[in-house]
Amino acid sequence: MQITQEFDFFVIGGGSGGLAAAKQAASQGAKVGLADFVKPSPLGTKWGLGGTCVNVGCIPKKLMHFAALAGELRKDQVEAGWINADIKGKHDWNRMTENVRSHIKKLNFQYKNQLNNKEVKYYNKLAELEKSNIVKLIDKDGGVEFVKSKFILIAVGGRPSYPEDIPEIEKKVITSDDLFWLPNNPGKTLVVGASYVALECGGFLNGLGCDSSIMVRSILLRGFDQEIAGKIEDYMVESGIKFIKEAIPINIEVIEHNRRLVTWKQKGVQHSDTFDTVLIATGRKSDTSKLNLERVGVKTNKNGKIICTIDDRTSVANIYAIGDCVEGRPELTPTAIKCGQLLANRLFGGQKKMMCYQFIPTTVFTPLEYGCIGYSEEEAINKFTQNEIIIYHSIFKPLEWNLLESHYAQACMIKLIVMVSTRRVIGLHYLGPNAGEVVQGYAVAIKLGATKEQFDATIGIHPTCSEEILTLTAVKGIDNPQKEGC
Ligand code: FAD
Numbered sequence: 001m002q003i004t005q006e007f008d009f010f011v012i013g014g015g016s017g018g019l020a021a022a023k024q025a026a027s028q029g030a031k032v033g034l035a036d037f038v039k040p041s042p043l044g045t046k047w048g049l050g051g052t053c054v055n056v057g058c059i060p061k062k063l064m065h066f067a068a069l070a071g072e073l074r075k076d077q078v079e080a081g082w083i084n085a086d087i088k089g090k091h092d093w094n095r096m097t098e099n100v101r102s103h104i105k106k107l108n109f110q111y112k113n114q115l116n117n118k119e120v121k122y123y124n125k126l127a128e129l130e131k132s133n134i135v136k137l138i139d140k141d142g143g144v145e146f147v148k149s150k151f152i153l154i155a156v157g158g159r160p161s162y163p164e165d166i167p168e169i170e171k172k173v174i175t176s177d178d179l180f181w182l183p184n185n186p187g188k189t190l191v192v193g194a195s196y197v198a199l200e201c202g203g204f205l206n207g208l209g210c211d212s213s214i215m216v217r218s219i220l221l222r223g224f225d226q227e228i229a230g231k232i233e234d235y236m237v238e239s240g241i242k243f244i245k246e247a248i249p250i251n252i253e254v255i256e257h258n259r260r261l262v263t264w265k266q267k268g269v270q271h272s273d274t275f276d277t278v279l280i281a282t283g284r285k286s287d288t289s290k291l292n293l294e295r296v297g298v299k300t301n302k303n304g305k306i307i308c309t310i311d312d313r314t315s316v317a318n319i320y321a322i323g324d325c326v327e328g329r330p331e332l333t334p335t336a337i338k339c340g341q342l343l344a345n346r347l348f349g350g351q352k353k354m355m356c357y358q359f360i361p362t363t364v365f366t367p368l369e370y371g372c373i374g375y376s377e378e379e380a381i382n383k384f385t386q387n388e389i390i391i392y393h394s395i396f397k398p399l400e401w402n403l404l405e406s407h408y409a410q411a412c413m414i415k416l417i418v419m420v421s422t423r424r425v426i427g428l429h430y431l432g433p434n435a436g437e438v439v440q441g442y443a444v445a446i447k448l449g450a451t452k453e454q455f456d457a458t459i460g461i462h463p464t465c466s467e468e469i470l471t472l473t474a475v476k477g478i479d480n481p482q483k484e485g486c
């Protein structure tokens with residue numbers, strides 16, 4: 001075996017975590033190599049450097065979410081007095097996807113440039129572990145080379161998983177790996193799943209004019225505040241989305257005109273309907289099966305997620321892992337990035353700082369967005385006793401909505417979960433417009449240990465939705481959450 005290059009740090013996977021770690025390690029003076037290779041989806045969709053977030057995740061999702069909200073604004077424009085706002089106009093899927101693709105391609109190019117500028121050697125090759133310090137690289141034509149590295153980082157992320165028991169399901173459905181690159185409008189769509197991906201995609205597809213149904217196996221948004229999950233469902237139903245609850249698909253058949261005949265079981269009863277597209281959003285599995293982990297002794301759990309210590313070390317001393325492929329880590333871009341940067345600083349910058357996984361904010365980009373930080377009501381009640389926490393709540397209507405007939409008045413909600421003993425805010429939930437923008441700043445306050453009284457002492461910016469978080473007085477179980485007046 002001939003070694004073609006030797007590195008201090010070799011990164012497998014050029015997504016959010018891998019790119020951040022590689023660039024940071026190079027900034028600290030390490031000699032760095034990075035391999036990124038996209039295995040096409042079962043339908044043949046493929047993309048460039050940057051991983052899930054850039055190509056088939058956060059970025060195209062947010063752009064399509066925006067496109068859908070922009071459509072809703074047409075109704076708002078009429079109520080706001082704009083003449084000739086064309087509320088009956090149709091959406092042009094091709095134009096949107098061309099613009100989305102063009103942005104993604106710019107990002108792919110920028111990432112290559114950044115690696116180049118930092119002198120990170122980039123390999124567009126599929127990597128597997130040969131030995132604990134040797135990586136085998138395979139190019140698209142099957143050509144092989146071997147590189148050696150003192151430290152190896154695995155940051156291979158995950159790929160969509162499919163429900164079992166439906167024959168040849170991969171060929172009959174799409175996943176989020178295909179949706180953003182579809183050449184044509186998906187038409188009448190069945191989304192299977194009920195968490196982040198399903199609700200976000202089902203939400204924007206409906207907003208773009210597709211007849212959308214979402215098939216829910218158990219509950220919406222497992223792990224999130226369930227009162228808010230219920231309000232998300234109400235808002236989505238109000239927007240025209242159909243939910244098929246407590247149901248699982250049992251068969252999918254491709255019929256004439258390329259339509260899909262889907263049969264499902266709901267509370268023991270069999271139903272069926274035809275759809276143009278079936279989008280499977282039933283979770284993701286880590287992309288570790290072909291890395292040869294067992295051969296070099298890197299331990300995984302039964303789902304293929306790599307088992308790591310808190311300092312990102314695998315069961316092999318010089319091999320590290322970060323991001324979606326690691327057991328117990330949140331599957332979010334900013335956590336993968338931060339983890340990668342901190343690891344590089346520890347390995348090459350003489351620093352000691354570890355990743356902190358407490359109070360990580362997140363937003364679900366459903367048609368009405370939901371941002372949260374810390375404990376849900378259910379988690380707080382489970383962890384503490386009912387007497388140890390107090391929950392403040394409010395149902396409010398954004399000022400702008402008063403111009404409009406079309407919005408649902410009871411839709412928006414805020415919830416603060418506070419420890420009785422310390423008055424520390426340990427959970428914040430906001431369902432309303434621009435949730436990501438609203439909750440981000442509050443994450444700083446909560447991370448610093450802010451109390452309810454410190455929230456109350458902060459002067460709001462009027463008139464905004466965000467100020468509602470600073471004026472909560474209604475206590476859950478005692479007071480009505482309905483907010484009235486200014
Ligand atoms: P990835 O970004 O998946 O990168 C892994 C890379 O490794 C890929 O390029 C892959 O092709 C490559 N690779 C795999 N195996 C090999 C190999 N053997 N050799 C070489 N290369 C290999 N997160 C948010 O924070 N906000 C959002 O709004 C958000 N929206 C999302 C929407 C969708 C539809 C999805 C699916 C995810 C979303 N996420 C979001 C999650 C986010 O995209 C991931 O958490 C993040 O991309 C994980 O980064 P990573 O570095 O672990 O892996």
Ligand code: NDP
Pocket residue numbers: 162163164192193194195196197198200216217218219221222248249281282283284330331332362363364365
């Ligand atoms: P999740 O693992 O979060 O949820 C999977 C969903 O599919 C659940 O509703 C689950 O239901 C359902 N499900 C699982 N198996 C089946 C089955 N066989 N039949 C029917 N339903 C099934 O996966 P997602 O793909 O939604 O998201 C993956 C991760 O990506 C998220 O955890 C998140 O971290 C990240 N992400 C982040 C986003 C953001 O930050 N805005 C956006 C999108 C993704 P049940 O509850 O019954 O198990």
